[in-house]
Amino acid sequence: MSFLTFKPDLTGYAFSEQDLLEAQEGLIKHVDRVAPQWSENRTSPFCRRWYSDVIPQTLFLIDLWKTIRFLAGRVIPDHLPRLDDKMRSLIMATSEKQFMDNWAELQVGHMIASRAVPIEIEPLLSQQQYTSSSKPPSPDFGAMINDARTLFEATVIRVQSLDDYSSVYEYINNFFMSQLALGLSRSVDISIPFLIERKDVSHQQLRLCFHSIRNNEYGDVYLNMNGKSVHVQWRPLPFFIWEEGDPLPKIEGVFAALGSEGVEFGGGMGVNAHMRVEDGDLFVDKIRRSLTNTLRGKKRQLNNGMPSVLFLCLTQSAKIPEEAVDIIQELLDEEVYSKADYDWLSAVVIHNTKSDYSNNPSSSGTFSVNPNAEHLASQDLIDALRLEKTFFRWKYEFGRLG
Structure with a gap:
């Protein structure tokens, strides 16, 4: 059984049988093009999902096709090969951690592209820099929010516990x-x-x-x-x-x-x-350490003299208590934004990756702005993060993948 032959009853789920048919036809062509050797490792996270006969994995693959197709229509044409590279990294990932990191990144790209058109991929790199063996660091995405070029970085925050x-x-x-x-x-x-x-x-x-x-x-x-x-x-x-x-x-x-x-x-x-949770202080301390290490690792990519937004992605499949999200937000407000070391950070989005397809699937999250940022989040950027306003720089058509 594989994604191409599985015919589940999708009644009551977010996607229809027509969505399944379109994904079965489109995704295999796209996967074969960007990663021809994808099926050689049947134990890879992607192959485990592809050769599964359970509905949640089928819904995930439909969502993946919809996400990549949507992004292809909103990425600047010169950066479509970079989108292929991101998709290839997901397909060829050998560990679940790598796979979920890549998936979180694509979801963040989708969220940005739904509020700003077009978007850039690794926007600070020229084509020569992008293909260099010593590629400089760059945020994942860039977009014009009104007249302000804004940088966006997606990273999975991991607390080992x-x-x-x-x-x-x-x-x-x-x-x-x-x-x-x-x-x-x-x-x-x-x-x-x-x-x-x-x-x-x-x-x-x-x-x-x-x-x-x-x-x-x-x-x-x-x-x-x-x-x-x-x-x-x-x-x-x-x-x-x-x-x-x-x-x-x-x-x-x-x-x-x-x-x-x-x-x-x-x-x-x-x-x-x-x-x-029986030891609340220890719980907070472990989240604090993870947040601090994550922010330190992202400074080089986002400290570039432009408004910068960091998406902190939570990908754990288990029911992580809401207190964890609340603690991250409190640490940002009380300990991060007050320090000059983080004035390069305009805003942070705590992003929960999609996992429930029982209704209309949508990524969810909360955001906050740094009141002491060198480049303060504009009202336009705040409206975009609130999903209240979309900024178009040119008309677009959905990309043709195959």
């Missing part, structure tokens, strides 16, 4: 979700501690826990994972009678529905896994 938690979350969540076919009706809540690592997780303990869930309708247990406590609670999955046309009742948590004629609309096991 959050990455470790994300790995544990996926493992535990996938373990319980893999039991869906066993005919149980349970709502399971799993509290996973901050600072846990994948090596701490005992598969045997998870199996024993599931044995208890299977044999008891209600339960509340603590699993000792190398000295770290995973709290698991469960109860019967709520059911209700629903007739077509009636509004769905508001029930907190996961539920299943039975139609009036006995047609099952849901069921199985509902799993809700989330992070538990």
Whole structure:
């Protein structure tokens, strides 16, 4: 099975069957052109998605095609080969980290291109500099916001402890979700501690826990994972009678529905896994260190005498608590913007990459401006970051890829 032959029912998702057909036709041509050897490494992140037969990966590939096609229509013509290079880097990435970094960058490009036309790729580099073996640093994107040339850089902010938690979350969540076919009706809540690592997780303990869930309708247990406590609670999955046309009742948590004629609309096991932070000071300190290291690494690219916007991208697939985003914002406001070392930074966008395609997919995020920046964010730039205004410098047509 591959993306070209998979024919899922996309009812209720953001994309249609027509979107799938267009992506199947267009993406394979584009991938073959920019990276002819792409299929030689079947274990690469791109190939794992391409040869998958699950709907989330199919939706991702549709989104990828739409993103690259949109960008092709809004990049200055001379920089279309640079867009190909970005796509090639994503396709040929050998690690999930590289793949997600490249995907985050393309999403940021899409966001910028939706508010400024055209955009430049690595805007500070001439063609000779771009192809040089000692290529100078440059921001990822540039655009004219009204009459001000503005630089944009995308970077993934990584907090190792959050990455470790994300790995544990996926493992535990996938373990319980893999039991869906066993005919149980349970709502399971799993509290996973901050600072846990994948090596701490005992598969045997998870199996024993599931044995208890299977044999008891209600339960509340603590699993000792190398000295770290995973709290698991469960109860019967709520059911209700629903007739077509009636509004769905508001029930907190996961539920299943039975139609009036006995047609099952849901069921199985509902799993809700989330992070538990017990040492708030340590949590803040780890985010502070990661933010500081990230900003130091970007100064060379953005300190160029122009308004500069940094997109801090969060790519973890697990449910990272909203407190992490709030902490990043507080650190920017209270510790970063007040320092002269960061006067090159006009604004920061905390950007959450797309992962949910159950409705209209859109990247989300928050932004803030540096009141002490050497080049203050103009009202036009603020309006663009708020997605309230678009700046056109020339008319465009969607690029033809193939």
